[in-house]
Amino acid sequence: MLKNLKKRKSILLVLSLLLTLSLLACNQEAAVNNEAGDKVEYAQGITEDTIKIGTIAVQSGVLSFIGTPYVAGMESYFNMINENGGVNGRKIELLKKDDEFKPDKAVAAVESLIYDDEVFAIVGQLGTPGVVAAQDIVKEKGIPSVYFGSGAVSLTKAGENFFPVQPNYVYEGKLMSKYAFEEFKADKVVVMYQNDDVGRDGLEGFKDGLKELDKSSMLPSEGEIAFGASDTDFTVQIQKAKEQDPDLIIIYGLGGATSGILKGMEGLGVNKPMLTTYSNADASFLKMASKGAPNVIENLNVMGWLEVNGESLKPLNEAMKKYYPDVPVNAYTMAGWVAGETFVAGVKKAGDNLTWDGYIKAMNNLKFTEGLAPEISYEPGVRQGVTKMAVSKVVKNNGQYEFKVKTAFKEFE
Amino acid sequence: MNMFFQSIMAGLETGSLYALAALGLVLIFRTSDVINFAQGEMAMFSAFIAFKLFDGMKLPYPLAFLGAIVFAILFGFIVERVFIRPASKASLVSKMIITLGLIMIVGGLANALFGIDSHYFRKAIVADNMNIKGVVIQPNAIFIIAITFFIMAGLFYMINKTKMGIAIRATAQDENTAKMMGIPVSKVYSMSWIIATILGAIAGILIAPTTNVSTAMMGEVHLKSFIAAVLGGFGSFYGPVVGGLIIGVLDNLVGMYISLTWKTVIVYGLLILTLIIKPTGIFGKTHRKKV
Incomplete structure (x- = not known):
């Protein structure tokens, strides 16, 4: 009995020691960032050479005909950017979650991306039911969420960290x-x-x-x-x-x-x-x-809402041919591509200020005209996305x- | 008045499609008391085969149709042999759950083999429409209605007048006694799955011009065929046909004269009411056990 108690005590001691050490390690990491002289404490998902982001789209079941080309379009864009050196020296790492177009799975996927994978931003969440179901979590956490594969009007009034693109x-x-x-x-x-x-x-x-x-x-x-x-x-x-x-x-x-x-x-x-x-x-x-x-x-x-012609589609067609030759190039592929373009435009504008506030601030004055859409722009409090059709x-x-x-x-x- | 007849005509065509899809369900149910929830997915797969033979291999339409039927024979045989027969001693619920699993397998296989796009598949009859006093009649619609009644009559004849039918009825009533009477029960099961898969293939190919060929093509039709079978009664072959026609026509008449927005609620509300009054379906028989 006494022996058991002693054993438990020593286990407890070891555990508390481990906990204290890990807390110290965390503090040290933050201190290293501070001592690096950047005066910037990056948001989660950002390192010196990577930006980790996540997307949620249906990739299995009968509706995968929407999600598969959509995610392929987005990933092709990021692959192309990464191959050319990334954005400001950082490569983009895209985590993909399949919600099967089900709102409950979308909510779980959003939570997992934010809390387990600790992504910097959610990019291109697809499907109105899931987008609407996860809206409160994204709003509460304040994580930037860029481009929605949805025309839900509620996204235009959801908050400053929401950046819908598609016209509602x-x-x-x-x-x-x-x-x-x-x-x-x-x-x-x-x-x-x-x-x-x-x-x-x-x-x-x-x-x-x-x-x-x-x-x-x-x-x-x-x-x-x-x-x-x-x-x-x-x-x-x-x-x-x-x-x-x-x-x-x-x-x-x-x-x-x-x-x-x-x-x-x-x-x-x-x-x-x-x-x-x-x-x-x-x-x-x-x-x-x-x-x-x-x-x-x-x-x-x-x-x-997309200005599609042979010239504007050339980079997309080339990237799809290289990375996803078996996936059809259609409106969903283009939508995924634009999701990638919009997110990267914000990262370029934010420069090294890759905090959530820094990114949102950069996006707040975005006027992006070099992509497939004629113009994507935001102002503080204005989240209409594309308005020209x-x-x-x-x-x-x-x-x-x-x-x-x-x-x-x-x-x- | 033209609009009334046009709605009836369209309702009969759509209802026939539901009925066609339901006949395969009923055949398997009558043989083994199992409801094959994968009937729609299996029909979709066969329709894809016909489409690939026609569009990919450029075979003439009748040959593509026949090719899909030959495939359906093999498909039905394999499904029964590999998935259903090993579970012959399992409970009915387990067997039905196996058919639910089949939905995933067949759907996943179709996704992997045929891709995720929708494709247009031509009608069986591509003649010019007829216009009878303002009501447009499509020859393909007449063909679908005719083939539904032909298959229904054929099944009715087979079950009631042939040895195969007697074997099916005996097996359905008591498998062990049927075995003792010398009926090859395994063959009966195999045969009913093969015929049901052929019926599914015919339904899938005829439905394809309406819904397009895609992995999701049978979703709504399969659900409505199931409702048609329940409404008409699972116990007969004419029940599901009448059930399908009622749903098709009622859908249109309620949409035309009451409300398009509420038609689904009204039509299915009425159907539930019918089932409350007659739980075994319109043509279903209530079996009473004598004490």
């Missing part, structure tokens, strides 16, 4: 109303919207925009037509839209449902100009949708369908 659907909807009026000269519009956050945000924005333009009569209440994201039959919706005899049909939904609607329109012979969200401004969507609706597709216009039309060129930009990049003012 409410804003895009507003801009669509301006284009409906100015570009399509429409007197009557029908909005077919996906009955979830994506479509409802877009519809809300469109109605807000019409109100501000004093054109609310353009969209009668019968012109608001809902459809489900996983619906397979759109006959009723298309008939209701046709009955209205509109000058323009807006389809506010993602790829699967939108291509289903186009196929339905082809079958029922609907021949009206259409405008859809930037989420569908993607070559793989066009390839898939055009085969099911070869005539109707030429009536389709899409919003776009253009309309492209589907055209047939040598038997192939492609998007052709038909307007200048405009803002909703």
Whole structure:
């Protein structure tokens, strides 16, 4: 009994000694940084030659078709930067977490990146459900979170450490109303919207925009037509839209449902100009949708926030060919690439002041125009991300369908 | 009035797709009381094979269709032999959990082999649409409805009028007694999995032009086919067909005349109500044990 007690005491002693030593070691590390004369105590995830960051995206299961090219695009960009010497001498180390597009897993992944891996920033978290679920943790911790693969409007008001880039659907909807009026000269519009956050945000924005333009009569209440994201039959919706005899049909939904609607329109012979969200401004969507609706597709216009041409896409195409030759280059790849560009632009601007405050301060005055997006800018308290968008039309060129930009990049003012 | 008939026509086509997908489910259930939750994934895999034969190897459509059927025969045989038969002594729940595991395996394999993109696959019949007094009728829709009824009738005939059918019914009723009567029970199980996989392949190929070929193509259809089978009753082959048609048509009529925003809630609310009144489904029979 006595022997046992003595043994326990000595274990306790050893443990306390280890704890004291490790605490001392931590203090010494901080002191070394201070003594280095930089007068900078770097944030977590930063060393003299590396910047550790993390991303969360679906990489397995049925939705991996979104996350796989997206992460490949982002990683290709960082690989290219690292191969050219990194940013201010620091190489970027990207940790990838798979949340399977599930909010609970996204929250766990964000916590793990912040507390276990101690990353400097979260870059390009993908998927509205996960992004919204993890928002409070990111806000509370104050870690910079740059680029979200989401159009959730709440991100624009989430806090100073949030840097959304993609236009949110409410804003895009507003801009669509301006284009409906100015570009399509429409007197009557029908909005077919996906009955979830994506479509409802877009519809809300469109109605807000019409109100501000004093054109609310353009969209009668019968012109608001809902459809489900996983619906397979759109006959009723298309008939209701046709009955209205509109000058323009807006389809506010993602790829699967939108291509289903186009196929339905082809079958029922609907021949009206259409405008859809930037989420569908993607070559793989066009390839898939055009085969099911070869005539109707030429009536389709899409919003776009990326200035995509052979020249601007060259670095991306080359990097993807080198690092991920088997992954398709599409809108998701480009989005991942822009996430990388935006984060690195902030790091370059922050210089050696790589604290969270230093980075946020640098990003607060960012005006980045050298990337795939025409302009990404932030100001203190302003987090709209990209605000300039253009309309492209589907055209047939040598038997192939492609998007052709038909307007200048405009803002909703 | 045109809009009414157009909605009915489209509802019948979509409902037939649900019914087609449900028939394979029902066949396996009738043989072994197991619900194959992987029926949708297996159909997706076969549809991919047809698509690859057609688009990748440039085979004519009928040959690609046949190729997928041949593949389905092998696929059904292998799945039963490798995954189901070794667990023949396991409980029903365990067998159903194996089919849940199959979803992961088949889905993961499809992702790895065929990639993550969606592809358009042509319709079985690509003739011009007919316009009858303002109602557009697509020949492919007629073909889908016809083939659904043809398969339903074929299965009905097989179960009730052939030796194979008697063997299936006997095995379903009591496996041991069936064995004692000289019925090759293992062969019966194998056969029912093969036929169900063929039915899945046909459903997948016919559904593909609507949903596009992708690893996620059967998600919604599989779920609705399951609901169709429950609504019509798992005990017969005409039950799921009627169940599928009811769902397809009701979806459209509620959307057209009541509310598009609330149609899912209304339609499935009505279905739940039906099941409360008739728990075994519309054509299901209640078996009472005599004391």
